[in-house]
Amino acid sequence: MTILLYDLVPTDTQRPFSPHCWKAKMALAHKGLDYRAVPTRFTDVPKVEGGVSKTVPVIRDGERVVADSFAIALYLEDAYPERPTLFGGDGGKAMARFIERWSQTQLHPFLGSAALMEIYRLQDEENGVYFRESREERYGKTLEAVGAERDTHLAAFRKKLVPLRSMLEYQPFIGGERPLFADYIVFGALQWVRVTSTYEFLQSGDPILPWFERCLDLHGGVGRATPAAA
Structure with a gap:
């Protein structure tokens, strides 16, 4: 199942700019996981996954919803241990x-x-x-x-x-x-x-x-x- 990544964008949805969303995006790519970026503007954030977080990134992986770039990286490391490590221990x-x-x-x-x-x-x-x-x-x-x-x-x-x-x-x-x-x-x-x-x-x-x-x-x-x- 494709992971959803709520990704902060300006008017041009092809220019994601959040440093924290980039951390999550690189972590997903590092793990070789399929994901779909969901363009999200500042005023959209309160509606993301029922208002789970005041900020993005937020990911949905099946039934799991995880907010915060570091928490996302920790989750990916634990959920996909067979894939390249993000931390090395x-x-x-x-x-x-x-x-x-x-x-x-x-x-x-x-x-x-x-x-x-x-x-x-x-x-x-x-x-x-x-x-x-x-x-x-x-x-x-x-x-x-x-x-x-x-x-x-x-x-x-x-x-x-x-x-x-x-x-x-x-x-x-x-x-x-x-x-x-x-x-x-x-x-x-x-x-x-x-x-x-x-x-x-x-x-x-x-x-x-x-x-x-x-x-x-x-x-x-x-x-x-x-x-x-x-």
Whole structure:
């Protein structure tokens, strides 16, 4: 049975952009599981599977409904143990949890604010109103004011990527010789900006870029199938 993935999209349903949905999508592809993405806009989320979650991703696998990207990865690992592992054991799960916290606290705040205005412009009128109201409440200032500050914070953001750059001197993926869910956590954050904005948050020649390109090509190029913003 095909798994359903509720996937956050703007007006253009071919441009899914949520970093968390990308984590789930890459996890499904890693496991080699058939799935169907269900395009879901911000204002659709409360209706997903009877309102099971305030956010997406949400998957339905037969009778099971699972929300939250990390919970989805854990579910897929347990439900399909015969397929390629997402974690490589309990240690990998613990490591991925650390990577998730690092990404959420060190990468997402800048990346989300850097692409904020572009994400807003991708929405239809109803979802644009929701996005503006919810994000301006979160940031305590207008979207325009948040977006105007991104160049000021860019250098500090790039410094936060030093651990990832250093690690990539030793191995091609965060997971080692092959990608694990930890890779998809960071990939989702960078893909978030790639598909919504032309903002150059990484410098040319940054060793993170070849890793990102490798991730885009994984699993038949599922990441690259969504084109970069132009």
